[in-house]
């Protein structure tokens with residue numbers, strides 16, 4: 001294992017991107033409950049309150065980092081002028097809806113610019129060894145946003161925009177892996193790099209095996225990117241053990257791919273109490289996932305991990321999930337909160353997961369020598 005310490009301080013540091021605006025601005029339209037209303041500043045407020053209460057910011061290894069706001073030319077790297085101007089125009093008018101799943105307020109344009117800046121700061125602080133790992137507590141989320149339009153509560157694609165920024169403005173050409181653990185398939189994010197072998201996309205998401213949808217195992221990328229887009233769909237009502245079944249495959253892929261940087265599209269809407277997601281995870285999943293990923297990252301890329309917040313809408317669940325990730329990064333023991341007394345072990349989807357895993361392995365064996 002490579003033990004790598006922060007160049008500036010000589011200690012392992014974890015950067016957390018924090019800004020009060022994410023906890024106060026861009027209030028969704030009322031009345032509750034509507035789908036739109038779940039993407040609220042209270043999400044960040046509840047996380048920050050919980051982290052304060054647990055004295056996370058007093059830990060000497062935790063560094064608070066401020067996000068910068070990007071200018072329009074940076075957004076234009078990943079989005080069309082028409083899309084940027086549409087959001088700007090709706091924001092300047094004070095409000096508006098884009099389809100059924102995106103709202104715009106007077107704050108949206110500025111906050112969405114700051115969200116991209118926060119993601120970029122989280123990533124560059126890791127690449128530059130200012131911190132060892134980072135977490136960007138930003139909103140609106142990004143992984144559904146497309147080049148030409150907002151989608152599914154997402155305005156701009158924070159992760160895609162950051163990667164293109166690294167490529168075009170910082171001449172950072174090394175391999176990058178994105179691990180997307182949001183409950184929903186990152187249909188926007190995957191499109192940016194579908195033919196790009198220098199960006200690996202590995203998504204674990206809930207999947208409707210009855211009706212069918214995109215994000216299935218046979219969507220493997222195209223052209224030179226074939227085999228670099230990997231979907232591990234899991235059934236609705238999957239529990240901790242079901243989710244953690246994906247880690248063996250993830251480890252094989254990452255170890256063979258050897259990225260220089262691992263980004264996590266960190267959605268927490270597979271949490272059992274989430275009002276939008278349909279799975280039954282507890283914080284144990286997020287703690288173990290992070291623990292495992294950190295170990296892999298330390299072995300292959302000096303521990304360079306950056307978590308970029310995506311979904312997660314339970315104001316009770318989201319803070320404890322983020323806390324569990326931080327505890328794993330700190331390599332500290334973790335005790336789940338007392339309200340996680342529910343036992344979902346009887347809900348296991350083990351046999352379905354095994355079938356999916358072996359079918360996926362068969363498909364991937366063509367492209368990955370470590371998978372047989």
Ligand SMILES: [Zn+2]
Pocket residue numbers: 182183184267269311312
């Ligand atoms: Zn989601």
